[in-house]
Structure formats: structure tokens, C-alpha cells
Amino acid sequence: MVFSSIPFLFYFLPLFIPFYFLMQTTAARNAVLLVFSLFFYAWGEPWFVLVMLGSIVGNWRAALIIERTPAERRVWVTGLAIAGNLLVLIVFKYADFALINLNHVLAEFGTSVPVPAIELPLGISFFTFHSISYLVDIHRGNSKAARSLANVALYISMFPQLVAGPIVRYKKIARQIDRRRTTFGRVSAGARIFVIGLAQKVLIADQVARIADAAFDQVAKPALIEAWLGLSAYAVQIYFDFAGYSNMAIGFAVAFGFSFPRNFRLPYTSRSITEFWRRWHMSLSTWFRDYLYIPLGGNRGSAFATYRNLATIFILCGLWHGASWNFVIWGAYHGALLVIERAGLGAWLKTWPDKLAWAYALLAAMLGWVWFRAIDLPHALNMFKGLAGLHGVGALDTRMHLALYPATVSALAVGAALALLPRSNGTRPRQGAFFVFLRNSKAMDFAFVSLLIGFSVLAVSSGTYSPFLYFRF
Known part of the structure; x- marks a missing residue:
């Protein structure tokens, strides 16, 4: 689903807006925003939402572990967590590219390897970079790890910035997830x-x-x-x-x-x-x-x-x-x-x-x-x-x-x-x-x-x- 489409402008928004603004608490509005964000991402690509959900859960747990790991070992834990994010990105985005180029070399020897033609999940580069910045900020002590899985899920999956940015730092909006003002202005x-x-x-x-x-x-x-x-x-x-x-x-x-x-x-x-x-x-x-x-x-x-x-x-x-x-x-x-x-x-x-x-x-x-x-x-x-x-x-x-x-x-x-x-x-x-x-x-x-x-x-x-x-x- 894209912002400049009939489904978004004439169906998604008219349904989302009253649900969101009729909620009286920030927690309720967060729940509505999270549910609609997951639906927004799943539109047309329902299976890839599982990839994003896996990333959300994995990074939520990784951040909590990083925060309580002693400083002398923290760099290794953070590095492992970042490597996990990069591995997902490499598999989905670069595996085919690497294998195609490998086949150009192998062709000189009369052989080749199969190219799986892996489909690219929408916006994977953006939500991967969001996740990495979150982990690094926890590692550096610039931000506190979120205790709530729902907060991390909302940060990564929020539909306005989910698939094409801008890239938002968790430390910049952490307080806004829990407390924010919505005025007519x-x-x-x-x-x-x-x-x-x-x-x-x-x-x-x-x-x-x-x-x-x-x-x-x-x-x-x-x-x-x-x-x-x-x-x-x-x-x-x-x-x-x-x-x-x-x-x-x-x-x-x-x-x-x-x-x-x-x-x-x-x-x-x-x-x-x-x-x-x-x-x-x-x-x-x-x-x-x-x-x-x-x-x-x-x-x-x-x-x-x-x-x-x-x-x-x-x-x-x-x-x-x-x-x-x-x-x-x-x-x-x-x-x-x-x-x-x-x-x-x-x-x-x-x-x-x-x-x-x-x-x-x-x-x-x-x-x-x-x-x-x-x-x-x-x-x-x-x-x-x-x-x-x-x-x-x-x-x-x-x-x-x-x-x-x-x-x-x-x-x-x-x-x-x-x-x-x-x-x-x-x-x-x-x-x-x-x-x-x-x-x-x-x-x-x-x-x-x-x-x-x-x-x-x-x-x-x-x-x-x-x-x-x-x-x-």
C-alpha cells in the first residue's frame, strides 16, 4: 500500500483516523497505530510481515541483554546483534546478487550454482537501519532499552516511516511514544x-x-x-x-x-x-x-x-x-x-x-x-x-x-x-x-x-x- 493510492486515501485513512483520535489515552492510540501499521505493511506482502515481526522481537530482546551486559563484554554482544540484523538484510537483498556474480566466475569452469530468486521485503533496508541505530544507542548509553515490546514494535513498524523513511532514531521519539500532545493546531x-x-x-x-x-x-x-x-x-x-x-x-x-x-x-x-x-x-x-x-x-x-x-x-x-x-x-x-x-x-x-x-x-x-x-x-x-x-x-x-x-x-x-x-x-x-x-x-x-x-x-x-x-x- 502506498500513500498516493486509492486504497490508502479512500479506505485506510478514513478507517484509521476516527479509530485513532477517538482513543482517549496514549496507550490506546499506540495500540491502534500499531495494529494499522502492521496491516499497512501486510497489504500485498502478508508473509513478509513475519520477517519484520521477527526483527522486532529479536532486537527488543537484544537491547535488553546489551543494557545489562558488563561494559567489557558489551561490544561483543552488540556486534552479534548487529550481525544478526545484517545477516537478514544480506540474505534477502544481496544473496541473489552475490550468487549471480559468482556464476559469472564459475562459468569459466563450466559450472554454476542455483540462484534462489529471493523476493525483497518492502522497506527492509529502512527497518534494519532503524534496528541497528536502536541497538548502538543502547550500547553507547545514549538511550534506555525499552521494557515494552509494544514500544519497540511501534517504533520500527510505524507506518509513516516504515517503508521509505525518514530514518528516525529511537532516542528522539522514545518519550513521544509514551507521552505526546495531539492538538488541533x-x-x-x-x-x-x-x-x-x-x-x-x-x-x-x-x-x-x-x-x-x-x-x-x-x-x-x-x-x-x-x-x-x-x-x-x-x-x-x-x-x-x-x-x-x-x-x-x-x-x-x-x-x-x-x-x-x-x-x-x-x-x-x-x-x-x-x-x-x-x-x-x-x-x-x-x-x-x-x-x-x-x-x-x-x-x-x-x-x-x-x-x-x-x-x-x-x-x-x-x-x-x-x-x-x-x-x-x-x-x-x-x-x-x-x-x-x-x-x-x-x-x-x-x-x-x-x-x-x-x-x-x-x-x-x-x-x-x-x-x-x-x-x-x-x-x-x-x-x-x-x-x-x-x-x-x-x-x-x-x-x-x-x-x-x-x-x-x-x-x-x-x-x-x-x-x-x-x-x-x-x-x-x-x-x-x-x-x-x-x-x-x-x-x-x-x-x-x-x-x-x-x-x-x-x-x-x-x-x-x-x-x-x-x-x-
Whole structure:
């Protein structure tokens, strides 16, 4: 089940909301949220809910054991618990990938091993990282182990962040699970954030996806214009798809009395790739920083050690996104850029004019998306040839013409404008008179949100199933 679907919007939410808000105690609301979260996950994948439940029970017990283990032995207990989580992730997500690559080697000897074709449980990377951060925080003494199994179950399975983040630390919401305030103001603010996220997904990301799909999947040899149109569309698509989901999750959290971390902060306005990763999927980048980069030594050692740590982190980040060499290359590409910037390019970029530094960062990020979107290495290389004009320059394929109708072109223009809106103080976009008026006028704000709801519901009702891009991770 996805947020931008008829079952969720017209059946799940209308059933869940009255059940949740009619409960008078936090414990009762937690019970309702837990039951509906398990149903949300089981929708379409009923057997995989057992994998998640096994993870919940195992990590609940492991955290209690870690907390009472003497300090001199705690690292071994924690390491064993983390290894258990990683083993589950490796079996479901990487076993097939490893065996396929092993067969390439074995083919030289005329033999092979069977590949089981294991189906990937939805959101396993996210709930595994939630579990690992929980265990490590208990180990470090940054959080107390939950005595209640229900609290751990709610933390890991809460449906807003269950299958595509943002990655939430247990220590940040532990108190909110037991005690939280739900007010009309919070519900109203949360609903507004949800609606904006829904509009980002169905009115922008889903529309421009048609252009990206045409360039990447339907046109055999995209010409220069087709390739850049497709890549631009994909850059807009993945941003508004994932930022839209994050906003919907954050909106639900606000309405329910929780505080989820912000996941995006205008990443396409960055002036370096280092800055890009401080603004893109922020909950993941800070997770890697706190639970892997710093334990590896971070930047406390030699320059070589720092570069090695950066490269390691981003290769693992690529693998986290998917069991494919394309993702490994994408991670290595970003790791290499970060190393180069740290080695001197970053200081040089600060001397460049803002627009030139911004153009570099935007181009570097967009070229990286080719590896992220392409199916395999030949597919990516074919797209790079198109971007270089090696397949021709201006003639558009019929399938690209069919993708370029008014709704998709308008969505691309609006999405690009919103994504590239210049910043006034390094964090917030500049706002013209219209946006200031909209923000300060309750009537206009209500009308604007109502329009977004109407158009979004129409888009969902008339469209086809469109999963979030990050659901496969």
C-alpha cells in the first residue's frame, strides 16, 4: 500500500483516523497505530510481515541483554546483534546478487550454482537501519532499552516511516511514544504538510516520470535533446517523489504528536557535492556519519584515512540503495567527488562565483543519477552517449513526442522552478510577494491547500499504480 493510492486515501485513512483520535489515552492510540501499521505493511506482502515481526522481537530482546551486559563484554554482544540484523538484510537483498556474480566466475569452469530468486521485503533496508541505530544507542548509553515490546514494535513498524523513511532514531521519539500532545493546531499543520507531499508526488513526480521513462526505457538511442530532457525529468522526479514521501510521513508524525527529522533542504541549490549530501536524504547521510563514518575514524586520522573512510561509506551507501553494480558505481562516484572536494576542490569552489559553483554541483549530481536510474552498465553508457550527442542532436523519437504533452511539460517546468528556487540565507528559498501574501493570508492558504487536495485526488483517482522510487530499497 502506498500513500498516493486509492486504497490508502479512500479506505485506510478514513478507517484509521476516527479509530485513532477517538482513543482517549496514549496507550490506546499506540495500540491502534500499531495494529494499522502492521496491516499497512501486510497489504500485498502478508508473509513478509513475519520477517519484520521477527526483527522486532529479536532486537527488543537484544537491547535488553546489551543494557545489562558488563561494559567489557558489551561490544561483543552488540556486534552479534548487529550481525544478526545484517545477516537478514544480506540474505534477502544481496544473496541473489552475490550468487549471480559468482556464476559469472564459475562459468569459466563450466559450472554454476542455483540462484534462489529471493523476493525483497518492502522497506527492509529502512527497518534494519532503524534496528541497528536502536541497538548502538543502547550500547553507547545514549538511550534506555525499552521494557515494552509494544514500544519497540511501534517504533520500527510505524507506518509513516516504515517503508521509505525518514530514518528516525529511537532516542528522539522514545518519550513521544509514551507521552505526546495531539492538538488541533498540530493536526492541521500535519495535514497541510501531508497534502503538499502528496501534491509533490502525484502532480510533479508522477507526471515528469513519463518523460524520464521515455528517454531511459523507450528510446533505443536517445539524441542529445532527448537525453537531457530525460535526465532533467528524472532529477525532478526522484527529488519530488522522495521528498514528497518524506513530507507525507513528517505530516503524519506532526498530526500524531511525533517529531520526525527533516529529510531534504533544497539539495539542488547546493554549491558542492559535499553540501548536496548535507541536504539530500539527510536522515540517511547522518546515519552513515554517526554509526559508520565516525566509528571508522572519520576525519581524525591522516588525509589518506579520511579519504578511505569517505570512499568506504559511499560505496556502502550505494550498496544500501540496491544490489546492483550500477548502485556501487553511483556510490563510488559520489565518494570520489567528496574525496576530490576534500582534497582541495572544495576550498577552490568557495572562491568561484555562486552560480558557477552551483552549476558544477547540479551537473555532478545529475550525471550521477544516470547510474542510479539505468538498469545496468550498458544502459548507463548508452545514456551517457546520448548526453554527449553521439546518437544525434535534435530529432525526437515518436515515443518522446508522446511523453511531451502539456501536463508533463508543465510539471517539469514547475518542478524545476521549485527545486532550483534560490536561497536567501543559505537555508530558505527567497519568497516573492505572492508567497508572502499566501503565507500570511489564512483564506488564501486554505484555498491553495484545497486546490492541491482536489487536483491530487483527481490525479490519484484517474491514474495508475505508481510506487515510490525508494520502496525498492
